[in-house]
Amino acid sequence: MSTTTDTTASGAETASVSAESSLPLLKSEKRWGPLAIFGNTASAAVATWCFITGGFVAYYLPAGKGAIAITAGTLIGVFIALLAALPASTRYGIEAVRSTRPMLGARGSNVTVVLILLILIGWNSVLTIALGSAAAQALVTMGLIDAGAVPVVQVIFVIIGLIVVWILLRHGTAALRWAGPVVAITVLLLATAIAVILLVEFGWDRIAQAVALGPLESANANYMIVTELGVAGAVAWWPYVGSLTRNARTTKAAILPSILGLGAMMSAVLVIGLLAALVVPESGGDPTEFMIGIGGPVFGVIALIFMIFANIGTTMVGTYAAALGLKQVPSIDRRVSWRWSVVIVLVPVLIVSTFFAEVFMANYGTFLAFAGVTLGPMCGMQIVDYYFLRKQELDVRGLYSVDGRGAYWYYGGFNPAGFIAITAGVVAYFIVLDPVTFTPGLGFEFLTATVPATIVSGLVYFALARLFPAVWRSRTPR
Amino acid sequence: MNDEFERRLAALEQPERLALPLQKSDLWVMLGIALILPIVLLAIAWGW
Numbered sequence: 001m002s003t004t005t006d007t008t009a010s011g012a013e014t015a016s017v018s019a020e021s022s023l024p025l026l027k028s029e030k031r032w033g034p035l036a037i038f039g040n041t042a043s044a045a046v047a048t049w050c051f052i053t054g055g056f057v058a059y060y061l062p063a064g065k066g067a068i069a070i071t072a073g074t075l076i077g078v079f080i081a082l083l084a085a086l087p088a089s090t091r092y093g094i095e096a097v098r099s100t101r102p103m104l105g106a107r108g109s110n111v112t113v114v115l116i117l118l119i120l121i122g123w124n125s126v127l128t129i130a131l132g133s134a135a136a137q138a139l140v141t142m143g144l145i146d147a148g149a150v151p152v153v154q155v156i157f158v159i160i161g162l163i164v165v166w167i168l169l170r171h172g173t174a175a176l177r178w179a180g181p182v183v184a185i186t187v188l189l190l191a192t193a194i195a196v197i198l199l200v201e202f203g204w205d206r207i208a209q210a211v212a213l214g215p216l217e218s219a220n221a222n223y224m225i226v227t228e229l230g231v232a233g234a235v236a237w238w239p240y241v242g243s244l245t246r247n248a249r250t251t252k253a254a255i256l257p258s259i260l261g262l263g264a265m266m267s268a269v270l271v272i273g274l275l276a277a278l279v280v281p282e283s284g285g286d287p288t289e290f291m292i293g294i295g296g297p298v299f300g301v302i303a304l305i306f307m308i309f310a311n312i313g314t315t316m317v318g319t320y321a322a323a324l325g326l327k328q329v330p331s332i333d334r335r336v337s338w339r340w341s342v343v344i345v346l347v348p349v350l351i352v353s354t355f356f357a358e359v360f361m362a363n364y365g366t367f368l369a370f371a372g373v374t375l376g377p378m379c380g381m382q383i384v385d386y387y388f389l390r391k392q393e394l395d396v397r398g399l400y401s402v403d404g405r406g407a408y409w410y411y412g413g414f415n416p417a418g419f420i421a422i423t424a425g426v427v428a429y430f431i432v433l434d435p436v437t438f439t440p441g442l443g444f445e446f447l448t449a450t451v452p453a454t455i456v457s458g459l460v461y462f463a464l465a466r467l468f469p470a471v472w473r474s475r476t477p478r
Numbered sequence: 479m480n481d482e483f484e485r486r487l488a489a490l491e492q493p494e495r496l497a498l499p500l501q502k503s504d505l506w507v508m509l510g511i512a513l514i515l516p517i518v519l520l521a522i523a524w525g526w
Binding site for chain 2: 223
């Protein structure tokens with residue numbers, strides 16, 4: 001029956017509608033196989049920001065240690081995000097916001113919407129700022145504009161890029177299915193070309209012997225800051241994991257492609273950003289700053305054009321996840337169409353990219369830490385809730401109840417245990433690391449900051465759930 | 479839309495209409511590649 005529905009026009013239409021609404025996806029509507037999952041997770045993760053984060057790594061560690069620490073940190077962060085979000089999303093066809101209802105409550109989960117919007121607006125701003133910069137650099141190199149016109153041209157291309165994203169996304173996920181793999185392949189080709197040029201231009205010996213640009217005194221602190229950058233950067237994929245993997249046919253089919261797409265591919269590009277920043281320190285790992293200089297004008301312009309398209313693709317994935325998150329708020333879902341949801345998500349990106357680009361990029365590290373501060377505790381709580389308390393069984397009606405009677409309504413729509421646990425996780429993070437100055441605190445040199453924040457949040461949530469069995473019983477599945 | 483919504487919820491309340499939960503073998507894949515391997519790598523590089 002379901003197969004028949006799938007192949008009919010109406011079935012396709014229903015699947016399309018549910019893919020960009022608050023409705024859960026049914027098994028028969030989940031059409032993404034391993035390749036689509038890999039392509040979309042890779043295109044979400046493998047983007048310009050990898051070069052920039054790689055550039056951050058160069059401040060603390062040289063090539064060898066830096067490559068290992070950032071790769072390991074990224075994989076650990078991916079583990080946390082996948083373990084928390086993937087199984088519930090693939091099993092119930094729900095995205096990230098909806099999946100937090102059991103922990104935060106039907107109304108409390110709206111906090112997740114705000115959180116996700118902030119993080120995805122941040123990621124999309126990084127991309128569109130880089131897009132504008134790449135476009136302007138390419139035009140300067142081709143002699144089409146003067147250097148003085150760069151700021152204006154950057155803004156123009158930011159606007160064009162966001163309009164293109166809206167056009168591609170206005171009908172839903174159709175464009176994502178082909179765009180994901182195309183973007184992933186584009187960025188990987190670009191990264192490979194940059195790696196080859198770096199090796200030819202500077203040689204492996206010089207890259208390997210390059211010293212870190214501005215390390216702290218403590219070797220352990222340098223090591224853990226880089227690991228933390230990896231963990232926090234990967235945990236930031238938690239909203240993407242929910243939105244993308246819910247389209248997977250099975251849980252099993254989504255796991256390895258997600259690890260490879262988010263973890264392995266991203267690590268590879270992070271390492272290239274690190275190598276570039278070590279030998280071209282003024283670039284900070286950003287390819288727009290060095291591609292023309294070391295690759296020559298022809299390669300430089302081609303590479304910048306590649307980057308522009310890749311950034312549009314990745315912004316599209318992020319915008320889809322953010323708009324989908326927005327649609328999980330019932331009042332918004334009823335009143336705002338999919339097209340307008342996309343607009344609502346893109347407007348703040350436009351504002352940040354146009355008016356606050358410099359300030360935002362100067363605080364990129366703090367933005368990354370923000371993801372670890374907030375999403376680490378969220379993941380810790382979700383892992384405990386989904387596996388240890390609910391044994392992978394959710395109350396489907398409770399996930400969608402808005403009448404005050406659902407299993408996840410708790411107290412006025414809020415679950416105090418969830419908010420206390422998140423607060424505990426955030427406090428734990430601040431104890432081990434100052435996310436603004438990156439000053440290490442208690443235990444940071446052995447633990448990172450996101451990992452203890454995740455563990456503390458999970459433990460506190462578990463303790464509260466056990467200490468108040470009356471609350472727990474009222475939210476067990478029917 | 480309400481009918482459609484109700485149809486979906488009813489379908490998702492039937493375990494056979496759901497994707498399987500995370501299996502132990504899948505968990506081991508995740509643990510091995512994304513947790514144990516990076517911790518080993520970190521330990522090796524720590525002593526480098």
